[in-house]
Amino acid sequence: xxxxxxxxxxxxxxxxxxxxxxxxxxxxxxxxxxxxxxxxxxxxxxxxxxxxxxxxxxxxxxxxxxxxxxxxxxxxxxxxxxxxxxxxxxxxxxxxxxxxxxxxxxxxxxxxxxxxxxxxxxxxxxxxxxxxxxxxxxxxxxxxxxxxxxxxxxxxxxxxxxxxxxxxxxxxxxxxxxxxxxxxxxxxxxxxxxxxxxxxxxxxxxxxxxxxxxxxxxxxxxxxxxxxxxxxxxxxxxxxxxxxxxxxxxxxxxxxxxxxxxxxxxxxxxxxxxxxxxxxxxxxxxxxxxxxxxxxxxxxxxxxxxxxxxxxxxxxxxxxxxxxxxxxxxxxxxxxxx
Ligand SMILES: Nc1ncnc2c1ncn2[C@@H]1O[C@H](COP(=O)(O)OP(=O)(O)OP(=O)(O)O)[C@@H](O)[C@H]1O
Numbered sequence: 001x002x003x004x005x006x007x008x009x010x011x012x013x014x015x016x017x018x019x020x021x022x023x024x025x026x027x028x029x030x031x032x033x034x035x036x037x038x039x040x041x042x043x044x045x046x047x048x049x050x051x052x053x054x055x056x057x058x059x060x061x062x063x064x065x066x067x068x069x070x071x072x073x074x075x076x077x078x079x080x081x082x083x084x085x086x087x088x089x090x091x092x093x094x095x096x097x098x099x100x101x102x103x104x105x106x107x108x109x110x111x112x113x114x115x116x117x118x119x120x121x122x123x124x125x126x127x128x129x130x131x132x133x134x135x136x137x138x139x140x141x142x143x144x145x146x147x148x149x150x151x152x153x154x155x156x157x158x159x160x161x162x163x164x165x166x167x168x169x170x171x172x173x174x175x176x177x178x179x180x181x182x183x184x185x186x187x188x189x190x191x192x193x194x195x196x197x198x199x200x201x202x203x204x205x206x207x208x209x210x211x212x213x214x215x216x217x218x219x220x221x222x223x224x225x226x227x228x229x230x231x232x233x234x235x236x237x238x239x240x241x242x243x244x245x246x247x248x249x250x251x252x253x254x255x256x257x258x259x260x261x262x263x264x265x266x267x268x269x270x271x272x273x274x275x276x277x278x279x280x281x282x283x284x285x286x287x288x289x290x291x292x293x294x295x296x297x298x299x300x301x302x303x304x305x306x307x308x309x310x311x312x313x314x315x316x317x318x319x320x321x322x323x324x325x326x327x328x329x330x331x332x333x334x335x336x337x338x
Pocket of ligand 1: 033036037038039056057058059060061062063064065
């Protein structure tokens with residue numbers, strides 16, 4: 001959890017000269033540990049108000065990047081701007097506006113969950129003394145931990161510890177919330193709650209950066225994604241753009257699949273029979289041409305819909321086959337891909 005112990009000064013607006021508001025930005029960010037390059041030349045842009053999922057295989061640099069953003073790890077090279085403020089130089093100015101769930105938030109094992117949160121709340125410059133109790137109760141309630149508030153932290157399960165970390169990130173009103181694997185150790189109900197909390201923050205206009213291995217969660221909750229592989233950003237942008245970037249496919253439901261495949265192939269349109277219909281590659285044709293071809297061949301079409309690439313498929317393509325990436329996302333990002 002991040003707290004600031006200094007007085008709050010005004011945080012400048014997070015606008016940028018090109019007009020798009022940016023909550024966090026890095027330029028040429030690099031972190032080297034001995035002979036390990038953990039993060040290499042990372043240029044991030046986290047749009048204000050977005051829910052950004054940070055994805056990547058184990059060891060791809062997600063946690064290191066998040067820790068550098070929060071001023072917890074000193075970059076080897078590069079620049080960071082958080083809510084318009086340079087980090088780590090002025091981290092203290094911005095931290096009160098940033099809630100963070102990162103590993104090892106430093107809870108005291110012999111204090112209860114409530115007592116631990118009260119200590120953190122007392123260090124929140126945005127909370128007045130008279131607001132501490134209420135803020136702690138509200139945060140405990142929000143993460144479903146009110147019933148265990150008086151139990152000692154060391155008796156908490158992994159999931160309860162995770163919930164308490166989340167509560168600490170939500171103690172005060174935030175402009176940016178950074179969650180490093182928030183569903184780690186949570187049961188399905190806890191995962192649902194994290195999803196709900198992220199949706200609530202998003203509805204209030206809070207920017208959320210969340211790292212996760214749960215692609216279905218990211219697909220369900222995020223508006224944008226950043227994909228890291230071996231310390232390098234291999235894709236970033238709107239989730240919808242990423243999902244549209246695979247080979248476009250039309251799924252056709254027809255009572256006569258085998259004949260449909262024959263008719264399309266005769267018309268030099270790649271198609272194959274699948275359990276749920278006929279899958280047609282429309283990279284070099286249009287949906288209208290496909291349907292026209294089928295109707296001309298006297299084949300009935302019950303339904304035809306364009307399929308999106310699932311995030312799982314996109315992720316596999318991005319992290320296993322970096323060479324094929326150019327052109328997968330919009331031009332700028334693709335060009336930056338190495
Ligand atoms: N304090 C450290 N000292 C040495 N190497 C480190 C340190 N922290 C991270 N690394 C290395 O940097 C690389 C990136 O690690 P990082 O924890 O950022 O990855 P990650 O994407 O968060 O992984 P995971 O999904 O497993 O949590 C790894 O090779 C890791 O071993």
